[in-house]
Amino acid sequence: MLAAISAATLTGTVGRPVSVEVHVSNGLPGFTIVGLPDAAVRESRDRVRAALLSSGLPWPLRRVTVNLAPSGVRKGGAGLDLAIAVGVLVATGELPPGCTEGLTFCGELGLNGSLRHVPGMIALADAAAPRGLVVPLGDAREASLVRGDGARGVSSLADLVRILRTGAAWPTIPAAVPSPPPPDLADLADVRGQALGRHALEVAAAGRHHVLMVGPPGSGKTMLAERLPGLLPTLTAEQSLVVTRVHSAAACLGPDGALVTRPPFRAPHHRASIVALVGGGSWSLRPGEISLATHGVLFLDEMGEFPVAALEALRQPLEEGVIRVSRAGGTVTFPAHFLLVAAMNPCPCGEGVFTGACACTAAARARYTRRLSAPLLDRFDLVVPLFRPDPDQLLDGPPGESTAVSAAKVAAARGRAAARAGGDPPLHPDGARLLASKLREGALTARGLHKVSRVARTVADLMGAEQVGEEHVCDALTLRTARSTVAP
């Protein structure tokens, strides 16, 4: 009276196959689960029993032992309910032994026998057995993104038993609910003035340069940052899958379970915990905001208010594009390949030194900027000063260029960079001379030089220039002028 059913569990954003072994024997009636289950798995005893009875299936009045193999890996979540229920049915002879061969079962059971959504379906589908997997009907679309026809959806335990007994056809997976029209992406046309801010966005989007905007409240930092995703190109198929997998594992995919195709935009609040930012948790490691922003934009508003430890935790992902989260339960690697956009006030009162209204002491200002370590500040290629727009510009100024126009420029620039395939465009002697003089003056360090040249290349690409000229270098230098304001 033994059954072994394939299931899968989630560790970080990676699915791991789990074998659910069910043994039914004579003895005092009871139900035990072994193999490092977490609380949700242990509670599945009651759900499984109730679901079987509600579906008109008998519950064995015998001793039921469930082992989750490999027994050394911690298993979490309610996704193993379905596999346990099927295992009990096979072990008690309610289902023919061969019918579950090569199938993986994932799903949470309701007490009435219905199947409920499980997060991380894409990753679970990766770990599914060769014939495919059986999941709640609502999750089938998501699973089919990676398993195609191998993904099967059922809406209740009773349906599943009927299909497995009779070999009836699997229900058709519902077509993608036409996803609600994308929420009106904020358009750049709403931004009046801010020539430097807009330009910085285009350069950031074209060359994947991290941006830090420094300006007083009301200068449009947040408004600009929210419009950056609109300038980024649509995700490639590969990126799309990576993003969808992470979002699926964090259970923040849309209700239709469709692929994420637009670059995500995440804006965690400055009081968010470090774990919420970089990912973690005690046993079931969850991706954090920086992973949810992968291939998209991570916006840190009021960067000066974030805990220093949280900011320092960004350094590894900014360099390597991944974040490794280590816990007693193991280490997982989450993707974290994001474009960082940060905004901060020039000083605690926000007015900045040059307006004359700043009431901060020099010491308070120094304390404020000291939160940004030099290595972190070095990750920003663009450190842009923003000022409040003039009232006349705000009231009567013409609307700025729309997102569509800017996005086209960015796409063209990215195209030019890609066409060079890594080769650098030539540096015009004038540009080289300017860089050399800045280096000699001490206005640039070696690292600064490298960064300015990189940005200048992007600017040249944006302008459609064949070589990096003096004005492109000047532009790149202008795009980091606020560095002196925030450098500790």
Next chain:
Amino acid sequence: MRRPHPAHRSIDGGAVTENQDLPEEAYAAALASVPKIGPATLRQLLAAEKPSEAWASSSYPGDVARIWQRHEERGIEVCWRGGPDYPDRLGGDPDAPAVLFCLGNPAAVNRHPTVALVGTRSPTRYGIGVAAQFGADLAAAGVSVVSGLALGIDGAAHEGATAAGAPPIAVVAGGLDDPYPRRHARLWARVAEQGAVYSESPAGVPTEKWRFPVRNRLLAMLSDVVVVVESRHGGGSMHTVAAAAERGTPVGAVPGSIRSPTSEGTNGLLADGCFPVSSVADILTALSLLGVYLPTPTGAGEARREYDGPDRALFDVLSPDPISLDQLVRATGLDLPALCGGLERLARAGVARDVGGWWERT
């Protein structure tokens, strides 16, 4: 109480090393380094005796040789009242420090008329621009600019004054071995190289709060005219103004907006009868009333107005009032790379200047 080797006493009073032939300056530095001796005591001690005699007749602990070595290693000159390097213009002042430390040339302050440009540490763009321009124009006219190397107005004035012309003079509060504020370390070195940085504090003394008013008084003593560019009500510049007023030194103030908190102090000074400063010529006039005649820098304005280069159109949009890049984009219709390139060329030609992200004509 006399001791056998007065030059080298450890705390317990025993002789540490053999006496070598140390100059008077070494004893002056040692006396100034004794924490118990304040500026007034020091003046009293050195009023009648030479530093070596004053040291010998006192019983303060301290290793003269080591103190002297510390100053020599860092190139810090020590001037004592009565010594050869002591600035002439301090000679007649009863409150002048008895021992003065200096980086650079201690005689730099003697050669040219001096004007102090002082002001707040959190200035507006306007204040920065005015300070930098006055600094540059005064230096070009042959006036040594005196300032405190602090953040804000002081720094901007020295930035302007180190460009060319008469040697810049700085007066700082702490020891000369440790630039303060750190952000101005490079500027500090440039001032020391072209002119002089003075302090009443020996090497190794941290910049403490009470030393700033003392510094401000010395600043006033070293200056023929004091000009306050921007200051809040009751700002630190008022110490300098008070010290200048005590000595009958003319004080000028740059008028500012009645709405700007950073001009409260200066506008108040004008109401109190300080002379208004709206151009370098006003400062030069004040100097001429003291008997220092300097030709007003001629033609600078005209020559600049006639600037005729490739970026003429851009230059015409700039004015002495700072203008943001945003406004420049609107006024010229240029895209940012072209605009930045043009501004860089104008800056190199010396006719435009970047003030904290804004641009103005010089």
